[in-house]
Amino acid sequence: MVKKRLYLELENCIGCRSCLAACTQCGGHEQRNRNYVYDVNPLVNRQTMPLMCLHCVNPACARSCPAQAIQIHETGAVLSALVEKCIGCQNCTIACPYGIPKFDTEQNLMYKCDLCIDRTKDGIPPMCASVCPSNTLQWLTDEEIEAKQKQFNLDNGKWVTSMPYLEGETNVRVNLPGILQGVTKLF
Amino acid sequence: MQATNKMQMNSASTKKSTINDAFASKFAKSMFLTVLGIAVLMFIGTRMFTHIDLNLYGYMVGTIVFLGGFFYRFIAWGERPPTKIILKKGLKLVFSKRTAKTAVSHLAIYDFIKKRGFYRWMQHVLIGWGCILACLVTFPLVFSWMYFTMDDNGYYTVVVMGMDLLEIKADGIIAWFSYNALNISAIMVIAGVCMALYRRAKNMQARAEQKFIYDLMPLYLLLFISITGLLLTIQNVFLHGWMQPQMSLIHQFSVILTLIYLPFGKLAHIPFRPMSVLARNYREHYGEQNMKACKVCGDHFVSVEQSNDVIHVLGVNHIEFNMEDGFNLAELCLPCRRKYRISRFSGVPTHQVKVKEANQNARG
Numbered sequence: 322m323v324k325k326r327l328y329l330e331l332e333n334c335i336g337c338r339s340c341l342a343a344c345t346q347c348g349g350h351e352q353r354n355r356n357y358v359y360d361v362n363p364l365v366n367r368q369t370m371p372l373m374c375l376h377c378v379n380p381a382c383a384r385s386c387p388a389q390a391i392q393i394h395e396t397g398a399v400l401s402a403l404v405e406k407c408i409g410c411q412n413c414t415i416a417c418p419y420g421i422p423k424f425d426t427e428q429n430l431m432y433k434c435d436l437c438i439d440r441t442k443d444g445i446p447p448m449c450a451s452v453c454p455s456n457t458l459q460w461l462t463d464e465e466i467e468a469k470q471k472q473f474n475l476d477n478g479k480w481v482t483s484m485p486y487l488e489g490e491t492n493v494r495v496n497l498p499g500i501l502q503g504v505t506k507l508f
Numbered sequence: 509m510q511a512t513n514k515m516q517m518n519s520a521s522t523k524k525s526t527i528n529d530a531f532a533s534k535f536a537k538s539m540f541l542t543v544l545g546i547a548v549l550m551f552i553g554t555r556m557f558t559h560i561d562l563n564l565y566g567y568m569v570g571t572i573v574f575l576g577g578f579f580y581r582f583i584a585w586g587e588r589p590p591t592k593i594i595l596k597k598g599l600k601l602v603f604s605k606r607t608a609k610t611a612v613s614h615l616a617i618y619d620f621i622k623k624r625g626f627y628r629w630m631q632h633v634l635i636g637w638g639c640i641l642a643c644l645v646t647f648p649l650v651f652s653w654m655y656f657t658m659d660d661n662g663y664y665t666v667v668v669m670g671m672d673l674l675e676i677k678a679d680g681i682i683a684w685f686s687y688n689a690l691n692i693s694a695i696m697v698i699a700g701v702c703m704a705l706y707r708r709a710k711n712m713q714a715r716a717e718q719k720f721i722y723d724l725m726p727l728y729l730l731l732f733i734s735i736t737g738l739l740l741t742i743q744n745v746f747l748h749g750w751m752q753p754q755m756s757l758i759h760q761f762s763v764i765l766t767l768i769y770l771p772f773g774k775l776a777h778i779p780f781r782p783m784s785v786l787a788r789n790y791r792e793h794y795g796e797q798n799m800k801a802c803k804v805c806g807d808h809f810v811s812v813e814q815s816n817d818v819i820h821v822l823g824v825n826h827i828e829f830n831m832e833d834g835f836n837l838a839e840l841c842l843p844c845r846r847k848y849r850i851s852r853f854s855g856v857p858t859h860q861v862k863v864k865e866a867n868q869n870a871r872g
Contacts, residue, residue, distance in 0.1 A: 341869075353869075363866075372850060
């Protein structure tokens with residue numbers, strides 16, 4: 322099985338929030354979404370961007386967990402808290418550089434994106450990428466991501482996925498949008 | 509000459525020696541003190557080792573081996589920086605008023621599991637309390653902290669810690685419950701385990717995620733213990749004790765196996781769970797003392813103590829989130845931290861726009 326990654330082209334987002342709806346339908350998510358869609362500049366324009374767990378290679382959430390409840394899957398996915406281990410201290414919510422983990426006070430349990438591990442462990446794309454109508458969220462091999470780079474034809478060294486624009490190395494690849502780079506993307 | 513002697517003595521006495529110096533490691537100390545404690549309690553409970561039930565000595569050895577595994581695992585776990593902080597600060601607060609209430613809610617009636625679903629709560633109560641009841645009966649008997657004697661009068665004398673606690677009628681109600689306590693607990697555990705197995709067979713998500721060794725084997729082990737235990741009663745009552753000695757060995761084997769495995773698999777959450785009481789104390793106590801204001805919006809979102817502790821723990825792991833804008837990411841409330849990330853993606857200062865984040869709940 323070829324290893325695939327979640328790949329984000331942020332400025333494609335049209336704010337339909339399909340990814341949120343799809344997330345609720347993933348097995349084990351119990352009808353609650355674990356991702357976010359944000360207005361970039363709400364008083365000025367309609368640009369939105371999704372915010373997903375980026376599945377850090379060295380995840381701050383797991384490092385700060387006193388109960389070792391956040392496990393890292395062999396595919397690199399940083400899993401949601403194990404229900405029997407999570408002690409409800411919320412260290413992970415404070416540690417995460419992107420503010421991803423959600424906490425249920427009543428259940429005394431943290432839950433976060435697990436990259437739909439029941440799907441992705443078998444090579445099926447996560448729910449969010451399955452439904453995204455604007456190709457903001459894609460499920461690609463490393464070769465395909467490389468091919469994307471050629472397609473963008475920027476040639477100014479500014480085509481970046483992940484580092485150095487993130488807080489650390491991540492398993493999810495983010496194509497930093499043209500708005501940040503001051504260039505127009507060429508389709 | 510005298511002066512130097514005195515100085516040497518001084519320097520020796522300034523280096524305060526503690527009980528810890530007597531032991532090679534934390535593990536050795538914990539193990540020694542626990543085994544010593546058990547031995548002392550046994551000495552008292554058995555009236556100077558005169559009433560040991562040698563039928564149960566296998567369990568005794570099994571328990572000691574379990575303690576070895578337990579301390580090995582627990583001490584390694586307690587050395588992790590975040591665990592150490594919660595353990596240390598939580599234990600300081602263990603005598604606060606909150607502890608009793610939280611402990612009952614978390615460790616006795618499992619309120620938080622009820623919120624995760626009634627079915628799961630029910631199965632957990634049955635398995636949890638079945639096991640607790642069984643342990644409360646078994647271990648006092650194994651270490652002879654409790655035993656029964658009888659004169660020729662139809663009354664049992666219950667001896668607890670070497671003291672004649674009470675006399676009960678051999679065919680009375682208390683006696684009946686004493687004989688059947690382990691049968692009751694076995695039935696509770698079997699019912700709970702069957703509920704759990706049914707859920708794991710039917711629930712599609714559980715089926716996708718479960719691993720045989722981690723999720724199912726502990727259930728089968730509990731089933732193994734409970735069924736072999738119940739069989740002992742059945743053999744005695746209905747089969748005139750046929751094959752009872754063999755079955756008692758099989759039962760003993762099942763218990764010892766589970767005990768030894770307990771600290772290393774899913775069942776490890778049993779001894780580790782009290783941490784959640786410590787964590788709650790830690791959050792509530794420091795939350796009342798001083799709350800952290802978000803560096804962007806000013807909302808109070810976590811205690812100053814915890815924010816600093818998390819920054820420290822991440823630092824130990826060589827993770828630092830100090831931003832050029834003059835704050836650490838752990839000093840931002842969650843919505844602001846997310847908006848700050850968006851702003852770093854887009855170049856637009858999203859986090860500075862005074863608009864509440866849009867609804868992020870897909871269910872509306």
